[in-house]
Amino acid sequence: MIKYITKRLILLIPTLFGVVTIVFFMMSLAPGDPARLALGAHATPEAVEAMRHELGLDRPLHIQYLNYLKQVAVFDFGKSIKTGEPVLYELLSRFPATIELSVVSIIISTILGILAGIISATRQNSMIDFGAMFAALVGVSMPVFWLALILIMVFSVGLNLFPTGGRINIRLFMDPLTQFYLLDAIVYIFREGDFSYFLSALKHIILPAVALATIPLAVIARVTRSSMLEVVRQDYIRTARAKGLSERTVIYKHALRNALLPVITIIGIEFGYNLAGAVLTEEIFSWPGIGRWLYSAVTARDIPAVQGGVILIAVVFVLVNLAVDIFYAYINPKIRY
Amino acid sequence: MKGTGILLMTILVLICFTTPINAAQKTLVYGKSQAAIALDPGVVDEGGSSIVVSQIFDSLLAYEPGGTKVIPALAEKYEISADGKEITFFLRKGVKFHDGTDMDADAVVFSLARQQFKDHPYNQYGPWKYWDTSGFKDMFKKDGSLKKKGIIKDIVKTDDHTVKVLLNKADAAIMVNFTLYFTSIVSPTAVKKYGADFRKNPVGTGAFKFVKWVKDDHVLLKKNKAYWGEKAKVDNLVFKVFPDATARSMALIKGEVDIIEPPDADNLKELEKNPRVKIMSKEGLTMGYICMNVERKPFDNKLVRQAVNHAIDKNEIIQAVYGKLGSAATMPLPPSLWGFNKNIAPYTYDPGKAKELLAKAGHADGFEVDLFALPVSRPYNPNGKKVGEIMQAQLKKVGINAKIVTYDIGTYWDKVDAGEFDMCMTGWSGEPDPNDWLHRLFTAGYLNSARWKNDVYTDLVTRARSISNVAQRTGLYEKAQEIIHEEAPIVMLAYGVLTAPMRDNVEGHIIYPSSKLVLRHISLK
Numbered sequence: 001m002i003k004y005i006t007k008r009l010i011l012l013i014p015t016l017f018g019v020v021t022i023v024f025f026m027m028s029l030a031p032g033d034p035a036r037l038a039l040g041a042h043a044t045p046e047a048v049e050a051m052r053h054e055l056g057l058d059r060p061l062h063i064q065y066l067n068y069l070k071q072v073a074v075f076d077f078g079k080s081i082k083t084g085e086p087v088l089y090e091l092l093s094r095f096p097a098t099i100e101l102s103v104v105s106i107i108i109s110t111i112l113g114i115l116a117g118i119i120s121a122t123r124q125n126s127m128i129d130f131g132a133m134f135a136a137l138v139g140v141s142m143p144v145f146w147l148a149l150i151l152i153m154v155f156s157v158g159l160n161l162f163p164t165g166g167r168i169n170i171r172l173f174m175d176p177l178t179q180f181y182l183l184d185a186i187v188y189i190f191r192e193g194d195f196s197y198f199l200s201a202l203k204h205i206i207l208p209a210v211a212l213a214t215i216p217l218a219v220i221a222r223v224t225r226s227s228m229l230e231v232v233r234q235d236y237i238r239t240a241r242a243k244g245l246s247e248r249t250v251i252y253k254h255a256l257r258n259a260l261l262p263v264i265t266i267i268g269i270e271f272g273y274n275l276a277g278a279v280l281t282e283e284i285f286s287w288p289g290i291g292r293w294l295y296s297a298v299t300a301r302d303i304p305a306v307q308g309g310v311i312l313i314a315v316v317f318v319l320v321n322l323a324v325d326i327f328y329a330y331i332n333p334k335i336r337y
Numbered sequence: 338m339k340g341t342g343i344l345l346m347t348i349l350v351l352i353c354f355t356t357p358i359n360a361a362q363k364t365l366v367y368g369k370s371q372a373a374i375a376l377d378p379g380v381v382d383e384g385g386s387s388i389v390v391s392q393i394f395d396s397l398l399a400y401e402p403g404g405t406k407v408i409p410a411l412a413e414k415y416e417i418s419a420d421g422k423e424i425t426f427f428l429r430k431g432v433k434f435h436d437g438t439d440m441d442a443d444a445v446v447f448s449l450a451r452q453q454f455k456d457h458p459y460n461q462y463g464p465w466k467y468w469d470t471s472g473f474k475d476m477f478k479k480d481g482s483l484k485k486k487g488i489i490k491d492i493v494k495t496d497d498h499t500v501k502v503l504l505n506k507a508d509a510a511i512m513v514n515f516t517l518y519f520t521s522i523v524s525p526t527a528v529k530k531y532g533a534d535f536r537k538n539p540v541g542t543g544a545f546k547f548v549k550w551v552k553d554d555h556v557l558l559k560k561n562k563a564y565w566g567e568k569a570k571v572d573n574l575v576f577k578v579f580p581d582a583t584a585r586s587m588a589l590i591k592g593e594v595d596i597i598e599p600p601d602a603d604n605l606k607e608l609e610k611n612p613r614v615k616i617m618s619k620e621g622l623t624m625g626y627i628c629m630n631v632e633r634k635p636f637d638n639k640l641v642r643q644a645v646n647h648a649i650d651k652n653e654i655i656q657a658v659y660g661k662l663g664s665a666a667t668m669p670l671p672p673s674l675w676g677f678n679k680n681i682a683p684y685t686y687d688p689g690k691a692k693e694l695l696a697k698a699g700h701a702d703g704f705e706v707d708l709f710a711l712p713v714s715r716p717y718n719p720n721g722k723k724v725g726e727i728m729q730a731q732l733k734k735v736g737i738n739a740k741i742v743t744y745d746i747g748t749y750w751d752k753v754d755a756g757e758f759d760m761c762m763t764g765w766s767g768e769p770d771p772n773d774w775l776h777r778l779f780t781a782g783y784l785n786s787a788r789w790k791n792d793v794y795t796d797l798v799t800r801a802r803s804i805s806n807v808a809q810r811t812g813l814y815e816k817a818q819e820i821i822h823e824e825a826p827i828v829m830l831a832y833g834v835l836t837a838p839m840r841d842n843v844e845g846h847i848i849y850p851s852s853k854l855v856l857r858h859i860s861l862k
Contacts, residue, residue, distance in 0.1 A: 084533075094553060156591065164591055166554065170366060171366070288554035
């Protein structure tokens, strides 16, 4: 196992090298002058020239590339053009918000998705099955920004159940310790016996998490269903039934355990997508995460920021996949590395 | 299973109906569209940060509340020498920064000199974008030789409460700069303490003190109880970011925020219907216009440019795109500003006249042009694409086929500045001095997007800049407007109207025409 993990970690290096290379050259192909954008629409040409020099944009592309590789090798992603702060600092200060949202959202989509998948599979071709699978199809196809606005209009403005955006009621003036607000709010419960921080943080995360959960939920439901259908046709399920086990035991103990293996892979991948793909959700729910930050970096052509952000997401994506694979091996005795 | 369900339901109900209240202190929450980037007033160049620093810092001068008249702020008064080359600021006594440092001549010299002089120990924490673009300091070529002499020669302390700004040449237009946030006075103690991190730990003399900044989320300020001027009427001020205009409007409807940066015209219409929301508005110092590239055919011909001016129906565009956010424009400076020439009859919408002029110019069969549509929303042009489509239809009526082109905003300005266009949309949000409009936008320089050059005009507006007598300057600017009206290098489109949507319990807000946001006037009922 340790040998396998080591091998996978070493394989990270060529993957990241590829990511860095692709990101670097794609950014240099995109139109627009970053120096110009950094200085604003009405900067003097002299100032733009000086800025280009400062950013090293007046040097040949291959030199810029080699310099960048050297920097990245020591975890120096440069400074953001827009803010003048180190890119790594900017990334790490926003990542907890995104991780928290992604985790809550993947929990929602996993629980509901697996439930929907099981119900559909055990009642194959019934109205419930058709209904659930149709809902899943709608879920996958729904534009997230539209769903997000509808959620706000119905549950926030209309029913007044949830706030429209943000991470916590600003008037509570919470002092976050870890930047994971739900955890921080739990600290407040123990320290001050005050539940209002936790409730506020929870209320704030529900709508964005639901919006972000729709696509993974739909995917997980469909994969669970097809995997379940495959498993229940296996001989060992027939044996289990022949032994006279209750249907419940057959489904939840024998069938589901085996059917979940492909689902776990999907959950890992969807979690990765959530980290990078929460741009619209974060934008509409005013969630100060990495997706929104990356989006504004792209529009501002803040090259160091975009490169650093994409590399970080790639690293996390690969690590999540690695974790899933290890977990997979752990729960599935058939696989041994 | 059943037990879990009930538990879940209970938790859900609890979550939904418990609203925490912290009513002991009055907190004003302002919903804005862009996150702050840096909070050092010298380095700020975008709205997300400037509206925050405007509450924390003061400049030497200010605008009268709701007006464009320059009034004293940290300087009690100022004098300009007879030759116009020496400005003396007499500082207010007894003012302290939020960290307790005295606001005196040393602090003023420090704040300005750090932006002016390359060898100043704190110059490295720039770039000082506005200081540079305002032409305050000398510009050098790559080889180190002098390219352009700056306006400011030196900044010197004469005693503890007097500072002199020495100029290389007389420049009446420089005074407005001392009302702007980039000339704010900063605490030298704090700059020395924080160095590069001063932009995250701002210390000024303003009505609000900095407390906390959660990036991309909010900035928290609290009332400065020792403020030298009109004190804030709320205890805390929060700037909360809502990037999506619809989400921002809904947050106002729900009362999560008290006042917001204006959203687009559609959302404004929705807000108007809400009984708990009121919307203030005032004409601002901003204008949107269309440039015709006079270096390209057929716009090198004055008659063609006049024809286009007659072919555009501004009112249709205002109604369809701007709504309450704009009013039809005539001259290239706002009518509320002194120097505006009221005697010039604007171009009327008259397609017949336009065709006549085109025929006279030898274009009876019309022609084809590219029309650059602004890709971003600006106070002077909320929707460039929509403006483009309406203009396209209007121009078609007189035989001009306009093709709408657009790029990302960076490329857009690159092409406009390089003159690679036939017609383009642009605009300006400027200062309450005609120089900032008539000189800055229509004399040699990269902001002269129409690339129009007229020696008589340039002479008039350059002379006006060197005189400090307002009546004399007005006369020169009025003449200049006659020329630009006749030559018609641009089509004036709209003057932007500033709006401020707020909850009905927000009182006392004042809109400044210069777009400066001052929140200390507000009280919550």
